[in-house]
Amino acid sequence: MSLRTSLKALPTLLRIGFSEAVAYRAEMIIWVLATTMPLIMLALWSAVARGGPVGRFGQAEFTGYFLAAFCVRQMTSSWVAWLVSYEVKQGTLAMRLLRPISPLLAYATEVLAGIPLRVAIVLPVLGISVWVAGAERAVPTSLGGWGLFALGIAGAWLITFYLNVLLGTLSLFLESSQKLMEVYMVLFFVCSGYMFPVEFFPPGVRTVMEWLPFRYQMGLPVELLTGAHAAKEAWALLAAQWAWVAGLGVVSTVVWRRGLARFAAFGG
Template identity: 65%
Template structure:
């Protein structure tokens, strides 16, 4: 399918996906409520910082950091791996393959169209954070910071989504890649700054994490939201993030193309 056809189809696909996300809003709300991990860790770190600050972080900084984590998590989450696993197992992927457009665009539009609803959820949390700890610890302060933050959120989402597609595509080789997705999630939890700011990790470990994709999924947008970096550092990190977006994109598309050839539509 050529680029013009794609551009013509995308608005309609997004409209359909958006209508779906509105229809299942109650379900989405429950998903949002179950994002407790940032809050679980927030209370732990608040207790730790009660007597004296940890590194650069006082209690207020932790509140700002973890509420930002909550908001960024809403904006960058993707679930395509589970969907692909399910559709491969049920054989319903066949229906998507019949369409004259790659199913990957369909998965992406499902994700992107959920954004407005997710912003609706993330916004009150950000406002709460501003009310609790003040704007300078909760949101970017300058125009360039806002700009880089938005680019980083987009990049974070892209890495998450493409990794989902890559792991989902593995289900075409392995029958099920759900366990693999779980392992990925564990690495994400531990390495991304989701449970603690990555700067608390020992020096050697941090160098490793700087080269892994996880930090750019979550830590980087959160750090930019809470103004942790100056302009040159921020630019460098965003550049690395987008290098990962490209790398992950190539991997995901490659695996998908090879995998679909093996699709046998059992059950469908």
């Protein structure tokens, strides 16, 4: 689909995506309840910090970090891997391929359209974070800080989206990519900063983490939201994050196109 037609269709796609998100609001609330791991980790690490700070993290820092992690997860989550895998197996991907619009754009707008509802959950949580942990540990205190966070959260969303596309597309090559998705989720939980800050890893392991994409999906935007980095350091990390965005964008698109040639459109 041409860029002009895509842009013209985008408001309608987003509006209808939002209507669908509203129709599935109960499902979304259940999903939100299922993503309360940072709140559990907050309780755990706060208890640890009661005996003294862990690195730079006291109780207030842990509160700011894990409430930010909860918010970032709400804003960057994606279910495209499961959707693609399901649609490949059922053959319903055929209906998307018949339309003169990139299925990847359609998936992206479906996920993006749900964000306004998630913001409604995120804002009060951020408010609580500011109240409990203090503004300087919960949100950026300057406009520039907000700008860096905006770049960080956009990059995190794109990395998550492209990894989902990649994993979902593997179902066009393998009989099922469900197990790979489970492996991905475990790696994400452990390596991204979702269960504990990446800086808690020993130095050698941390270097490995810097080279993997997971840290840029969660840890970096959380750190930018909680003001953990000076501007220079933040820009360097954002550059690494956007290199991942570009790389995964190319790889997932190539794999998607090659996968489509194998699509068998089963089932009717």
